Amino acid sequence: MSASPSPSPVSSLVSRLRAAGCVFAEEEAELLLAAAGSPTELASMLERRVHGLPLEHVVGWAGFRGLRIAVDPGVFVPRRRTEFLVEQAVALTPPGAVAVDLCCGSGALGAALAAAVEGVELYAADLDPAAVRCARRNLPAERVYEGDLFAPLPTELRGRVQLLLANVPYVPTGEIGLLPSEAREYEARVALDGGADGLDVLRRVAAAAPGWLAPGGHLLFETGERQTEHAVAAVRRSGLAARVATCEERYATVVIATRPATAVDAAPRAGEATSR
Structure with missing residues (x-):
């Protein structure tokens, strides 16, 4: 019998994000994957997000009227x-x-x-x-x-x-x-x-x-x-x-x-x- 396939990186991220209460877990998982430069960085970003840091502070930017606005930690996130x-x-x-x-x-x-x-x-x-x-x-x-x-x-x-x-x-x-x-x-x-x-x-x-x-x-x-x-x-x-x-x-x-x-x-x- 063949072994069960390992969960994909996206599905693993989605599961962690959902468990942390992130309503848009699928979208957030995709953004984290795109922003991370390595598996180690991805793991660090995921931990910060599941512990409550705003997604925009984790990835370093916010979408606003079609623009990508840099948002540093501690700075107000544009709504x-x-x-x-x-x-x-x-x-x-x-x-x-x-x-x-x-x-x-x-x-x-x-x-x-x-x-x-x-x-x-x-x-x-x-x-x-x-x-x-x-x-x-x-x-x-x-x-x-x-x-x-x-x-x-x-x-x-x-x-x-x-x-x-x-x-x-x-x-x-x-x-x-x-x-x-x-x-x-x-x-x-x-x-x-x-x-x-x-x-x-x-x-x-x-x-x-x-x-x-x-x-x-x-x-x-x-x-x-x-x-x-x-x-x-x-x-x-x-x-x-x-x-x-x-x-x-x-x-x-x-x-x-x-x-x-x-x-x-x-x-x-x-x-x-x-x-x-």
């Missing part, structure tokens, strides 16, 4: 739902526009915008040194700055930014513990924690944004559905018009705030309705 934010930005960005990716993390949003819109003059900034090092691998390194929000950006950008992407942290501090372990244990807290109600960083961005946006320029950010009303109020207090775009399929809520094109229109109108 697929945030592709909706980029889609809204692309629709508003003319060729050659000046754009800023604030709280840029890996730089995924800026990279996706630059890939979709010809000639974008892109700048990026983040407070986290690890994120800045990672973003400099995905974006022109000389235009990625380390520091708090707008502070490190070149001052000559003031009043010239046509598109401001701000992927601000918006998880309320008290809800950090409810996040999946991949996020709360392996991503920088500064990329997740938005303060008591999740909107602390957004309020700071909204307050400063009018001084950086060009007339008619746009600020776009993602927020939680329950936070939308307060997020819209924050940008309107800064004199920006606001509307909301949603994508039920991706559970994404995006606020699009616009600096009025003329000073006459700068003050928010009483009772102005939020459009969806």
Whole structure:
């Protein structure tokens, strides 16, 4: 009687990944096999994954709007739902526009915008040194700055930014513990924690944004559905018009705030309705 055939490398990987609770075990197994340079490296990557390290940190990259974005350990992993934010930005960005990716993390949003819109003059900034090092691998390194929000950006950008992407942290501090372990244990807290109600960083961005946006320029950010009303109020207090775009399929809520094109229109109108 012939011996039973040994399980294939893929099936062995799938079994281990499934046992660890990986929902997309087959896809993950294929990615691990493709990324590993040797059986020893594959075994090491598998162990890190089954012990909870995000797949993107294990293989070193994340897929985002058709791009392969380098993602280093500890850096926020770009979410697929945030592709909706980029889609809204692309629709508003003319060729050659000046754009800023604030709280840029890996730089995924800026990279996706630059890939979709010809000639974008892109700048990026983040407070986290690890994120800045990672973003400099995905974006022109000389235009990625380390520091708090707008502070490190070149001052000559003031009043010239046509598109401001701000992927601000918006998880309320008290809800950090409810996040999946991949996020709360392996991503920088500064990329997740938005303060008591999740909107602390957004309020700071909204307050400063009018001084950086060009007339008619746009600020776009993602927020939680329950936070939308307060997020819209924050940008309107800064004199920006606001509307909301949603994508039920991706559970994404995006606020699009616009600096009025003329000073006459700068003050928010009483009772102005939020459009969806």
